[in-house]
Amino acid sequence: MSKNNQTVFIAKTLSDVFYHVNSVSGLQILGGCTYEDTIEEKSLTVRNIPELASFEKRERYIDFGPAVTLSEMLSIGRNKMPAILYDALLTIATPSVRNLATLGGNICGGTYSAQNSGQGTQKLTLFVPLLALDARLELRNQNETRYVPFSKFNGVPTGFVLTKIRVPVDEWEIAIYRRVGPSNIISPLSAGFAFLADTQKNILTNIRIAFAGPIVFRSQELENKVIGTRLPLSERTIQMLVDESDTLYDETVDSKNTKPILKAQFLNLLRYSLEQLT
Amino acid sequence: MKNIVPDAKQKKQSTKISFQGDFYSDLTMDNMLYGAIVRSPAKTGIITSISHGNLPDGYYLFTARDVPGSNLIDTPLGKVPVFSEGNISYFGEPLGILVGPDEDKVYELLSEIEIVFDTNTIESYLKSFEEEYKRPVLSLPGSNDSRPNAAEIVEITKAMNLDAAPLSADSIVREHENAEKYSLSNKLEQDMFSSVIAHRSIEKGPCFVADGNGVVPGLKSVFNNASFVVEGSWFDALHTPAYTEPNGAICTFSGEYLTVYTPTQWLSNIRQVLSTALAVNPEKILIKKTNTTNHGTNSIWYNAIIACQAATAAFHTGKSVKLVYSRDEQEKFMETMLPITIAHKTALDASGKILAMQVNIDLDAGSSNPFAQEILDRLVIASCGCYNPLNMSVSATAFRSANPSSSIDLQLIDTAAFFAVENQLNEISLLSGLTPAEIRKVNIMQSNGDRCSMPFAFTIEKPSELIDALVKVSDFNRKYASYHLDAVLRSTQSEASLFEAPLRGIGLSCGFEGSGYYGSGIYSSDETMEVTLETDGTLTIHSPPTSASIKEIWEQTVSKLLNIPPESVRINSEFDSHEEPFLPESIYCNISIMTVLLKKCCESILRKRSDAVLPLTVKKSITAAQKMSWNSETFSGTPFHSTSFASGCVEVELDPCTFREHIRGIWVVINGGQILSARAAESTVKLCIQKVLASLVCEEAISCSNIHVSFMQSESDATQIGELVYQVLPAAYTQALTQALGCTINTLPLRTDTLYNRICDKTALEKARILSKTTAKRAEDLDKNEFELQPVSKRS
Amino acid sequence: MKIPVILNQKKIVLEAEPSEKLLVVLRREKLYSVKCGCGKGLCGDCTVLLDGHPVPSCTIPVGMVRDCKIITLEFFQTFPIYSDIISGFAQAGIHLCGYCNAGKIFTAYEVLSTYYRPDREQLYSAINMFDCCCTDRDTLANGILYAVAAKHTREGRHKNVKK
Numbered sequence A: 001m002s003k004n005n006q007t008v009f010i011a012k013t014l015s016d017v018f019y020h021v022n023s024v025s026g027l028q029i030l031g032g033c034t035y036e037d038t039i040e041e042k043s044l045t046v047r048n049i050p051e052l053a054s055f056e057k058r059e060r061y062i063d064f065g066p067a068v069t070l071s072e073m074l075s076i077g078r079n080k081m082p083a084i085l086y087d088a089l090l091t092i093a094t095p096s097v098r099n100l101a102t103l104g105g106n107i108c109g110g111t112y113s114a115q116n117s118g119q120g121t122q123k124l125t126l127f128v129p130l131l132a133l134d135a136r137l138e139l140r141n142q143n144e145t146r147y148v149p150f151s152k153f154n155g156v157p158t159g160f161v162l163t164k165i166r167v168p169v170d171e172w173e174i175a176i177y178r179r180v181g182p183s184n185i186i187s188p189l190s191a192g193f194a195f196l197a198d199t200q201k202n203i204l205t206n207i208r209i210a211f212a213g214p215i216v217f218r219s220q221e222l223e224n225k226v227i228g229t230r231l232p233l234s235e236r237t238i239q240m241l242v243d244e245s246d247t248l249y250d251e252t253v254d255s256k257n258t259k260p261i262l263k264a265q266f267l268n269l270l271r272y273s274l275e276q277l278t
Numbered sequence B: 001m002k003n004i005v006p007d008a009k010q011k012k013q014s015t016k017i018s019f020q021g022d023f024y025s026d027l028t029m030d031n032m033l034y035g036a037i038v039r040s041p042a043k044t045g046i047i048t049s050i051s052h053g054n055l056p057d058g059y060y061l062f063t064a065r066d067v068p069g070s071n072l073i074d075t076p077l078g079k080v081p082v083f084s085e086g087n088i089s090y091f092g093e094p095l096g097i098l099v100g101p102d103e104d105k106v107y108e109l110l111s112e113i114e115i116v117f118d119t120n121t122i123e124s125y126l127k128s129f130e131e132e133y134k135r136p137v138l139s140l141p142g143s144n145d146s147r148p149n150a151a152e153i154v155e156i157t158k159a160m161n162l163d164a165a166p167l168s169a170d171s172i173v174r175e176h177e178n179a180e181k182y183s184l185s186n187k188l189e190q191d192m193f194s195s196v197i198a199h200r201s202i203e204k205g206p207c208f209v210a211d212g213n214g215v216v217p218g219l220k221s222v223f224n225n226a227s228f229v230v231e232g233s234w235f236d237a238l239h240t241p242a243y244t245e246p247n248g249a250i251c252t253f254s255g256e257y258l259t260v261y262t263p264t265q266w267l268s269n270i271r272q273v274l275s276t277a278l279a280v281n282p283e284k285i286l287i288k289k290t291n292t293t294n295h296g297t298n299s300i301w302y303n304a305i306i307a308c309q310a311a312t313a314a315f316h317t318g319k320s321v322k323l324v325y326s327r328d329e330q331e332k333f334m335e336t337m338l339p340i341t342i343a344h345k346t347a348l349d350a351s352g353k354i355l356a357m358q359v360n361i362d363l364d365a366g367s368s369n370p371f372a373q374e375i376l377d378r379l380v381i382a383s384c385g386c387y388n389p390l391n392m393s394v395s396a397t398a399f400r401s402a403n404p405s406s407s408i409d410l411q412l413i414d415t416a417a418f419f420a421v422e423n424q425l426n427e428i429s430l431l432s433g434l435t436p437a438e439i440r441k442v443n444i445m446q447s448n449g450d451r452c453s454m455p456f457a458f459t460i461e462k463p464s465e466l467i468d469a470l471v472k473v474s475d476f477n478r479k480y481a482s483y484h485l486d487a488v489l490r491s492t493q494s495e496a497s498l499f500e501a502p503l504r505g506i507g508l509s510c511g512f513e514g515s516g517y518y519g520s521g522i523y524s525s526d527e528t529m530e531v532t533l534e535t536d537g538t539l540t541i542h543s544p545p546t547s548a549s550i551k552e553i554w555e556q557t558v559s560k561l562l563n564i565p566p567e568s569v570r571i572n573s574e575f576d577s578h579e580e581p582f583l584p585e586s587i588y589c590n591i592s593i594m595t596v597l598l599k600k601c602c603e604s605i606l607r608k609r610s611d612a613v614l615p616l617t618v619k620k621s622i623t624a625a626q627k628m629s630w631n632s633e634t635f636s637g638t639p640f641h642s643t644s645f646a647s648g649c650v651e652v653e654l655d656p657c658t659f660r661e662h663i664r665g666i667w668v669v670i671n672g673g674q675i676l677s678a679r680a681a682e683s684t685v686k687l688c689i690q691k692v693l694a695s696l697v698c699e700e701a702i703s704c705s706n707i708h709v710s711f712m713q714s715e716s717d718a719t720q721i722g723e724l725v726y727q728v729l730p731a732a733y734t735q736a737l738t739q740a741l742g743c744t745i746n747t748l749p750l751r752t753d754t755l756y757n758r759i760c761d762k763t764a765l766e767k768a769r770i771l772s773k774t775t776a777k778r779a780e781d782l783d784k785n786e787f788e789l790q791p792v793s794k795r796s
Numbered sequence C: 001m002k003i004p005v006i007l008n009q010k011k012i013v014l015e016a017e018p019s020e021k022l023l024v025v026l027r028r029e030k031l032y033s034v035k036c037g038c039g040k041g042l043c044g045d046c047t048v049l050l051d052g053h054p055v056p057s058c059t060i061p062v063g064m065v066r067d068c069k070i071i072t073l074e075f076f077q078t079f080p081i082y083s084d085i086i087s088g089f090a091q092a093g094i095h096l097c098g099y100c101n102a103g104k105i106f107t108a109y110e111v112l113s114t115y116y117r118p119d120r121e122q123l124y125s126a127i128n129m130f131d132c133c134c135t136d137r138d139t140l141a142n143g144i145l146y147a148v149a150a151k152h153t154r155e156g157r158h159k160n161v162k163k
Helices: A014-023 A070-074 A083-090 A103-108 A127-132 A220-226 A235-252 A260-276 B103-110 B119-133 B150-159 B169-176 B184-189 B218-225 B267-278 B299-317 B327-334 B372-382 B415-432 B436-443 B463-474 B476-492 B548-562 B591-608 B678-695 B724-741 B754-784 C022-028 C080-092 C101-114 C120-127 C137-155
Strands: A007-010 A028-030 A042-045 A055-057 A061-064 A136-140 A145-149 A161-168 A174-180 A191-200 A203-212 B002-004 B017-019 B027-029 B033-039 B045-051 B060-063 B072-075 B078-081 B094-100 B114-117 B195-204 B228-236 B248-254 B257-262 B285-289 B321-324 B340-348 B354-364 B391-400 B503-517 B528-533 B539-542 B569-572 B616-621 B640-655 B660-671 B707-711 C002-007 C010-015 C047-050 C053-056 C069-071
Touching: A014 A042, A014 A161, A028 A103, A070 A083, A070 A103, A083 A127, A083 A174, A083 A191, A103 A127, A103 A161, A127 A191, A127 A203, A174 A260, A191 A260, A203 A220, A203 A260, A220 A235, A235 A260, A260 B754, B027 B248, B027 B321, B033 B060, B033 B103, B033 B299, B045 B060, B045 B094, B060 B299, B072 B267, B072 B299, B094 B103, B094 B299, B094 B321, B195 B372, B218 B340, B218 B354, B218 B391, B228 B415, B248 B299, B257 B267, B257 B299, B267 B285, B267 B299, B299 B321, B299 B327, B340 B415, B354 B372, B354 B415, B372 B391, B372 B415, B372 B503, B415 B436, B415 B503, B415 B724, B436 B463, B436 B476, B436 B503, B463 B476, B463 B503, B463 B640, B463 B660, B463 B707, B476 B503, B476 B724, B503 B591, B503 B724, B528 B591, B539 B548, B548 B569, B548 B591, B548 B678, B591 B616, B591 B640, B640 B724, B660 B678, B660 B724, B678 B707, B678 B724, B678 C137, B724 B754, C047 C101, C053 C101, C080 C101, C080 C137, C101 C120, C101 C137, C120 C137
Parallel strands: A007 A042, A028 A042, B002 B027, B017 B285, B033 B321, B257 B285, B354 B391, B539 B569, B660 B707, C002 C069
Antiparallel strands: A055 A061, A061 A161, A136 A145, A136 A161, A174 A191, A191 A203, B033 B094, B045 B114, B060 B094, B072 B078, B195 B391, B228 B340, B248 B257, B248 B321, B340 B354, B503 B640, B528 B539, B528 B616, B640 B660, C002 C010, C047 C053, C047 C069
16 A cells, blocks of 8 residues: 555556556556656556557558557658658657657647646647647547547547557658757747648649647648649748738637747748748 | 765774765665755745644754854855854745655655744745745735734745746846846845945056046046947856756764765865864864765855754764755755846947956845855956956946855856957947957957056967967858848848848857966965875875876876876875865866976976985975965956966857757867867867857757867967866857847847747837838928928917 | 566565655665656666666656566676676776766667667767766767777677668
C-alpha cells in the first residue's frame, strides 16, 4: 500500500488494459511521462504491451501503436515516413527524452504544466503533422472500435483506449514543417506549422495547411479554395489567400488568450509556403 | 557511494582541510538528518513568529535565536544574517532550518510552517506579494480586527510558493524590453528599501583641468562643441544556465570539532564565518572540500552562510545535518543575476576620434553583496573598453534592493561594461560613417607608447593587427557594407516584402580579460607558488587541486624547463594548519599568474640546483613593485597583472517567417600570449562560446556550426583567456541583430519573441511618423491654399 | 508500493511511491552516478539505461519501470564498451567533471550502438541538444569518434555490417 494511495497498474496485454479501464475509475494511462510532472492516484503503464508498442509499415500507411517511442519512430528513416512527421520528431527535446516519450503521450498530453497560469490545452509537437496528414485514430474499448479522423479528435473518451494511429504515407511534392517558439520547452509561444502540397500539370491538386500550439487551425474551406488553382500562383492570389487566412484565423482563435506573434508567424509561414509553389 | 563515519574520538587533527574527490550531495552519514530552509514568503515585512504546531519526534526547527555564536556575519559591505532576525530584506530570505531523518517528510512539514507577520506591515507585504505574483490581492482576513488570525495568514503564506520568482531573467527582460532609456536609479528611488551601498566615480581629461582663466571647462563644453554626440543605454542581465551540483553542506559535530563537507570555493572565508556563527575555535573546524563544479554567482561567499545554517542544526541535535539546495533555490538564490544598466554619452570629432565619454553605471546589488565595491571598480575600469577617450567621466553606483543577494561570477565581472561600450561604439560608427572596425582602430589603445589619457594602463599587444586579422578571416568589411546597404534600402521601402532579401547583419566587438586584479579589497594580490625539487628528482607543486587542463600545462611547463619527464611532476594538495590557502579557489586556477610564478620557481631551481641540497623548496609571489603599479587611492595605474585581448564577430540571419535569428558564423581572434596547449585553448574558447550562446536568449540554447577560433602568435607570457568570449560575443550578437532588424537591440538576454516585438514597435513608430508627416504636409498644403486657419476660440 | 525491477542485472524490489521519480529512488539505493540536474530531462546528468536505451531518470515515475532493466553508470563501467568510450574521451582530451558523466557516456554509448561508423550529421544530431557545461561539442564529437575507433579495434573488423 502506498502512503498516498497512489497505485500504478501494470498490463501485459490489451485485454488487461481494457479490464483496468473498465474497473478503475479515473485511471490515467501513462506514456513516457516526459511532459506531465505528476501522475494521478490511479494510473496504468502500457510500456511493454506488444499490441501498443509496435508499428507496422504498409504501402500506403504506417500504423503506430501509442506506446511506440519517438526514437523508434525515427529509426524508420526519413525516406520511409512522411517528411513532416520525421522533421517534427527531430525537433522534440533530446535523443534520451525521445527514447522515453511516446506517440500516444504526445497526442493526448498537453495540459499546461503547473508553472503556467493560463487555461486551455497546449498541443504538443506531433499534433500538427498528424493533423496535416489526416491521420486516423483507432479508439477501442472491450466492445467497440471507433475510428476518428485526427481533425475531429478532442481527447480519448472515457472508457476508451487509444490503440492505433494510422498515418498515411502519401507522396507530397512540397512538405514543410516548422516549429516556432523555444526549442527545448513547451510554452505559450510554442506551435507547429505544416504545409503539404501536390501538383499535377501545373495545377494544384491537393493542399493541407495546419497550425497548432495553444490553438488549432486547419481550414478545409481555405484549402478547397486553393485546390485547382493554376500555378504559378500570382502575388495577388497569394495575398488574397493570406488575407483570407488572417480572417479565418481571427474567427477560429481566441486572440485575447494567445500571443500575437503566433498569428504573425503562421501568416508568414503560409506566405512563404505558397511562394514555394511559384 | 560513500557512507562516512566520523571519528568521535578524534581529538587532534593534523590537517584542518582536505580535498575530497566526491560530491557532497552523494555523501551520507549514520543517523544523518536532512535539512530544508524555511524562507520568507514576502519581500518585506516584520515576522513575529515562525512555528510548527505539531512537529513529530526527531524533527526540529531552528531559527536565528538558535545560532550559537553571532547570527550576523561580517562582510566587507556590512553584516549578513545567517537567519533573518525578523526584518525581512527580500523574498525567500532564510528564516530558519527544518531538519529531520526523512527528507520527504521534512519538505512536507516545511509547507506547514506557520509564519506570522506584524499586521501593521501586512498590507504592505500583501501589496508587494500582489506586485510580484500578479495575483488578485488577497484581502486580509479580519482586516478590521487588529489581531491577526494566524491560521488564515498561514493559508495566505501557503499560497505563496517559490515557483513564481520575484525577478527572473524572463521577468527582467519583459520589464525592460521596450525601454529605450532605463534608469535603475529612477526605479529604485521609489523603493523605500533602496540605498546606495557602494559607489565609484572617476573623471579624467583636459576638460577637468582649469584653463588659463582658472575656469574648468567641464564635459558639457566638450559635448557642446563636438561634431557628433551619441547617447545610449544598455542593459545586461546575462546568466549562463548550469545544471551542476546545487550548493549545500554536511556538518557534523564530534566532540568539540566541527567537520564540514562542502564545495566551498573559499576555505579561509568559510572557516572564519563558521567560527563566528558557531562560536567554535577556528582550529577545531575541519573542512573537507568536495568537488566544485559550479562557480555560480553567489557560491563563492554564500556557501559559508549555508554551512552555518546546517552547522546550527548539527550543533543542537548532535547529529550530522545535510542541507542540499533544490534546483529552484540554486537558481533563485545562488545564481541570481540582477540587472546592470549602463548609460553612455559620447562626443566625437569629425574624424571619429572620441573626445569624451560619460558613463553612468547602475547595479542592483540585491539585499546584500559583499563584492559590490569590487564589481563597481571592475565595471569602471572596463567602462571605456580598450579605447582611449580624451576625456572620461564614469560614475558607478550599487543599490540595495529587496531582491535576493546578487553577485556576479567573478570571472565575468566586467562583461556588462564591454557589452555597453562595444554597442555604443557601434552606434558611433553608424553616425560617424566609419565602419565598426575603423572606428575601433581610430580609438583603440595602442601599445606603441602613444600618450594615453586614460587612468588605466593595459598591456594590449597589437590590437589593430588583431582587428585586421578578424576582419580578414570573417570578411567583415564586405559583409557589413552589403548588409548596411540592404538595411538602408529596406528602410526607404515602406511595404517591402519581408522575403525579398535575407535580413542579415554582422557585428564586431573587442574586449580584454584582465587577470590578477591588484585593487581587490577582499583579498590582496597574494598569489604565491611554492614548488619543491625532491631528493628523487621529482618536482612537487604545492597547490590546491586544479583542473586537468591546468595540471597538464604545468606538467609540460616544468618538464620543459627542468628537463624532467611530465610523470615526475605532481601536485600536493595537503596543507598543514598554517598553510591553508587564503584566497578564493578561482585565484589558484588562474593559469596566467600561477603559471608565470611556476616558471619563475623553476628558473630559480635551475639556478640553485647545482649548489643546493635537496629537497629544495622555492616560493615566488607577485612582487611589491608589481602591486604598486596600481594606486588604490587615485584609482589609476595598471590594474591587472596581465591582460589578454580578443575581437569577435557574429553574423546573423533573421528568419522573416518566425522572427528568430540564425547565427551564420562566429569568428574570434585572440591574443593570449604564448599558447601553452593549443588543443586545450581552443576547447576552452569553444566551450565558452557554447555557454554564451546558451545565455543570449532565455530558455534557449542557440547553436552555430560555423565557429572559427584563431590565436595570434606571441612569445609573451600566457594570459587568461577562459572568459574572453563573454566580453566580445554578446555585443557582437546584438550589433548584428541591430543591423538586420534596423532597430537597436540594447538588452540581453532576449526572449524568443523579442525580435517580433521590436519589429512591431518599429512598425508602429514608423506608421506614427508617416502619419505625423502626412498631417504636417496636409497642414502645409492648407496654408499654401490660403485657407485661413482660425484659432479654435475665434472659430467658435 | 513494491516495484520489481532488474537493476544492474540483479532482480530487486524497489519500495517507493509510484509517483516518485526514478532518480530519487536510485539515489536512495546509493546509486550516486545519477545526479540531480535540471529536473526536466534535458541536461543528461541523471541518465540511465532503461531496457538498453539512455533515458533521463528525473522524469520517470518509478511506478512505470516495473519489470524493466535498468543499468546505471556504476554497473556500466564493467562493460567492455565503457573502456572504449573512456579511452576515446581521453584521446580527445575530455576530462570528465564528474557531474555529467552519465549523460556524456551514455550519449556516446547510444551513438556507438546505433551506428557502426557515424557521420558528422548523425554525431551532431546526437549531441547537439546535450547541454554539457564542461566539454564543448566538437571535443565531445571527437571523443565519440575515437571511441568508435577503439570499439572497432577491440571487436575486430565486421563484414557486411549495416550502417
